Amino acid sequence: MSSRSEIFGAIQALEKREIAHPGDFKSYKATQDVVGDFKNSLSIVGAICVDAENKQEAATRLSEIYPDLQRYTSQDVVANGLDLEAVDVLEIDGMFGVAENGAIWLSDQFLPNRVAPFICQHLVIYVAKSEIVATLHEVYERLDGNYADFGLFLSGPSKTADIEQSLVIGAHGARSLTVILV
Amino acid sequence: MLNHAEASEKFIEDAERTTWHDETLWFVRSKRDKVSKLLPEWEALREQASQIKDHTLANLGQYLEEFEANAKKNGIIVHWAKDAQEHNEIVHSIISKHGGKALVKSKSMLTEECHLNDFLTKKGVEVVDTDLGERIVQFRNEVPSHIVLPAIHLKKEDVGETFHEFLGTPKGNKDPQFLTEAARQHLRGYFLGANVAITGVNFAVAETGEFVVCTNEGNADMGAHLAKVHIACMGIEKMIPKRKDLGVFLRLLARSATGQLITTYSSHFAKPREGQEMHIVLVDNGRTRQLARDEFRNSLKCIRCAACFNTCPVYRRSGGHSYHQPVAGPIGSILAPNFDKSANVDLPFASTLCGSCSNVCPVKINIHEQLWFWRQDLMKDGLAPLGKSLSMKGMAFVFSNPTIFKMAGYMGRMVMRFAPFIVNNSLNPWFKQREMPEAPKESFQSWYKNRK
Ligand code: SF4
Numbered sequence: 195m196s197s198r199s200e201i202f203g204a205i206q207a208l209e210k211r212e213i214a215h216p217g218d219f220k221s222y223k224a225t226q227d228v229v230g231d232f233k234n235s236l237s238i239v240g241a242i243c244v245d246a247e248n249k250q251e252a253a254t255r256l257s258e259i260y261p262d263l264q265r266y267t268s269q270d271v272v273a274n275g276l277d278l279e280a281v282d283v284l285e286i287d288g289m290f291g292v293a294e295n296g297a298i299w300l301s302d303q304f305l306p307n308r309v310a311p312f313i314c315q316h317l318v319i320y321v322a323k324s325e326i327v328a329t330l331h332e333v334y335e336r337l338d339g340n341y342a343d344f345g346l347f348l349s350g351p352s353k354t355a356d357i358e359q360s361l362v363i364g365a366h367g368a369r370s371l372t373v374i375l376v
Numbered sequence: 377m378l379n380h381a382e383a384s385e386k387f388i389e390d391a392e393r394t395t396w397h398d399e400t401l402w403f404v405r406s407k408r409d410k411v412s413k414l415l416p417e418w419e420a421l422r423e424q425a426s427q428i429k430d431h432t433l434a435n436l437g438q439y440l441e442e443f444e445a446n447a448k449k450n451g452i453i454v455h456w457a458k459d460a461q462e463h464n465e466i467v468h469s470i471i472s473k474h475g476g477k478a479l480v481k482s483k484s485m486l487t488e489e490c491h492l493n494d495f496l497t498k499k500g501v502e503v504v505d506t507d508l509g510e511r512i513v514q515f516r517n518e519v520p521s522h523i524v525l526p527a528i529h530l531k532k533e534d535v536g537e538t539f540h541e542f543l544g545t546p547k548g549n550k551d552p553q554f555l556t557e558a559a560r561q562h563l564r565g566y567f568l569g570a571n572v573a574i575t576g577v578n579f580a581v582a583e584t585g586e587f588v589v590c591t592n593e594g595n596a597d598m599g600a601h602l603a604k605v606h607i608a609c610m611g612i613e614k615m616i617p618k619r620k621d622l623g624v625f626l627r628l629l630a631r632s633a634t635g636q637l638i639t640t641y642s643s644h645f646a647k648p649r650e651g652q653e654m655h656i657v658l659v660d661n662g663r664t665r666q667l668a669r670d671e672f673r674n675s676l677k678c679i680r681c682a683a684c685f686n687t688c689p690v691y692r693r694s695g696g697h698s699y700h701q702p703v704a705g706p707i708g709s710i711l712a713p714n715f716d717k718s719a720n721v722d723l724p725f726a727s728t729l730c731g732s733c734s735n736v737c738p739v740k741i742n743i744h745e746q747l748w749f750w751r752q753d754l755m756k757d758g759l760a761p762l763g764k765s766l767s768m769k770g771m772a773f774v775f776s777n778p779t780i781f782k783m784a785g786y787m788g789r790m791v792m793r794f795a796p797f798i799v800n801n802s803l804n805p806w807f808k809q810r811e812m813p814e815a816p817k818e819s820f821q822s823w824y825k826n827r828k
Contacts (some may be wrong), residue, residue, distance in 0.1 A: 198456035201612065204664035205437040213434040215617060216427040219624050222417045235637060241601045279568060295637035305377035307381045309601035330623040341584055343647035349638050352594040356525065357552040359400050363749055365508060366560060367594025367641070
């Protein structure tokens with residue numbers, strides 16, 4: 195007998211128990227100011243937040259934050275993930291921002307490569323103010339049916355506290371994250 | 377092998393380190409309290425998570441089938457393993473097909489449970505743990521002492537020494553920032569060169585056939601997106617029904633674990649990238665046995681946040697290695713006897729049954745009650761340590777008989793007042809590291825009767 199049928203056999207041999215799924219979770223509406231909360235969460239998770247009226251203003255601010263570093267965007271063609279190793283600053287688009295935790299939903303439809311947000315040294319993500327929601331639940335609602343082949347919530351730069359619980363920014367992923375609100 | 381009490385005794389020899397360990401974990405627990413209180417719906421979320429997991433376990437067969445069908449549709453290759461041995465063989469057979477000599481692995485408690493590293497090393501495969509804490513303990517030939525903070529038993533001096541030996545960092549340098557950078561450079565080389573990446577799984581979604589992996593460092597993603605082959609290993613209890621349920625668990629997990637709002641990366645893998653091979657290994661290894669036990673079934677709801685470790689007065693002062701199991705702490709002490717009762721009899725006794733673990737558990741597992749159930753079960757099988765079973769029988773006798781209970785209280789007070797040396801001696805293990813309290817003159821019962 196295959197292990198698969200052994201496992202299913204063991205489960206089916208158990209007495210049937212009826213326990214209903216509780217249904218979708220309704221989050222309490224705690225905040226009206228999602229943009230303000232989002233900014234606050236970004237500062238807690240160690241991200242830099244920039245308000246920009248337009249692309250021009252964003253570009254000016256970015257050259258102040260990352261002077262002397264070459265910036266790439268999703269439009270620059272990258273043949274494979276390994277080539278991104280040489281990228282200092284990568285600019286990409288996020289779909290949704292989440293006020294409660296500073297997370298940004300990224301979908302591989304808008305990424306030059308899946309490894310892009312991790313392998314570059316510094317990461318810049320554009321988020322539209324109109325696309326900021328209160329909690330994770332709303333993101334899943336908004337995504338309904340639109341399942342990326344790969345997607346993620348990203349909140350802040352990569353970090354670790356594995357050495358004596360001292361927080362160090364820049365573990366294996368990006369060393370800094372700048373979020374541009376447009 | 378040392379039992380829990382003996383191993384703890386070694387751990388607490390270094391009083392300063394024990395105090396640091398104790399206070400650091402308590403600090404993590406306090407952070408969890410703070411962020412959880414910022415959410416007015418915290419208790420409702422715990423209740424929801426608990427109910428979703430109860431429902432999933434009651435319908436596990438159906439959800440596993442649904443997950444398998446959807447994952448296959450997504451182009452993922454699905455494997456089933458009934459035990460640790462089979463899991464390790466499956467992983468090894470995938471690796472050998474791709475001729476990899478070195479592979480990168482991110483944190484997975486399941487692979488620890490199966491002792492995958494040992495197995496692969498013996499077969500000549502170099503396993504590189506990429507989580508910083510896991511890499512540190514791997515260099516030192518140790519195992520993680522905590523499921524979320526693997527190197528919490530070490531001080532930065534220890535890490536500095538280890539990196540000096542293995543990575544050639546300057547002797548005496550113990551700066552966490554510097555050491556982390558050294559590990560980043562060292563591991564990047566492996567990420568860029570590895571053919572095969574192994575990751576764990578935090579949640580698997582039946583509805584979509586996708587799985588979610590959470591890290592702060594980004595190591596799981598660096599491995600999985602660069603390697604030609606991605607193998608994800610999971611216990612069959614990691615299942616959840618729908619994608620929308622993820623919101624509930626992702627809101628609870630990091631807040632409970634480290635007091636963060638969410639982990640830096642929560643990656644949803646649904647399909648392999650072009651040209652990549654993606655495998656998922658679903659492992660039983662005793663889980664269906666636990667599922668059949670009414671008293672212990674809901675230990676399978678665990679999402680491995682380690683909140684119960686951080687709050688546990690015994691764990692904080694005895695260290696993870698004293699549990700001699702890959703998963704230590706209160707939940708580990710419930711899971712371990714399921715694998716091997718007689719090898720783990722000491723663990724359900726490594727608790728004060730104070731209930732703090734159950735109070736913080738995000739999926740509302742009745743952890744302390746299950747520890748108590750195991751004690752009874754082990755007693756019934758005649759496996760409980762002798763001292764414990766005698767005193768438990770004695771206690772049951774005293775508590776069930778009011779006259780003797782009153783007598784015993786009287787005797788206790790007299791002993792403490794007139795002959796304290798009877799308890800304050802080295803034969804009473806409870807007296808180690810403790811002062812006995814002064815005994816009250818009167819029992820609660822007589823005070824209650826005589827009060828005006
Ligand atoms: S038993 Fe509960 S508190 Fe402990 S690790 Fe599991 S989910 Fe977390």
